[in-house]
Amino acid sequence: MSTIDLTPLYRTMVGFDRMANLINTAQRLDGAQGYPPYNIEQLDENAFAIEIAVAGFSEDDLEIEIKEGQLTVVGKKAGPDSSSDANERNFLHRGIAERGFVRRFQVADHVIVTQADLKHGMLRIDLIRELPEAMKPRKIAIGSGTSKAQPEAIDGQATAETTKIGVA
Structure with a gap:
């Protein structure tokens, strides 16, 4: 894994010291997390949406938190085949992963979560950037x-x- 030299940027940018840390963190995490898959969409200049495929998870199994510029989504199942219905089922192939996960996203300053919805196995988190006056x-x-x-x-x-x- 190589590192990125940001020296040329520092010649013309002032006050972006945190940028190097964010890039290094993103570079380390890139490829390290493959589950669950997700999309990040820019809806307009200041609005974004993150969609995460969470098939098999209910609203009670998911936790969303934003703290210190980091959005964290945690998926926890009560246990493998914990429901009484699952104990009676005989799977020949089980390809829908229902294992727990932690997915983290770095968010810019002044970005807030406006809502989160779970529909058809897709968790959608809407974010907006609200700059102070x-x-x-x-x-x-x-x-x-x-x-x-x-x-x-x-x-x-x-x-x-x-x-x-x-x-x-």
């Missing part, structure tokens, strides 16, 4: 340097961010 793009007024007055935002309303930024 302070992180949304804004125009910065440039002062002439002759006045010590606070710079104003575009619509005449000063914000905490615009009052902190000055042009020397």
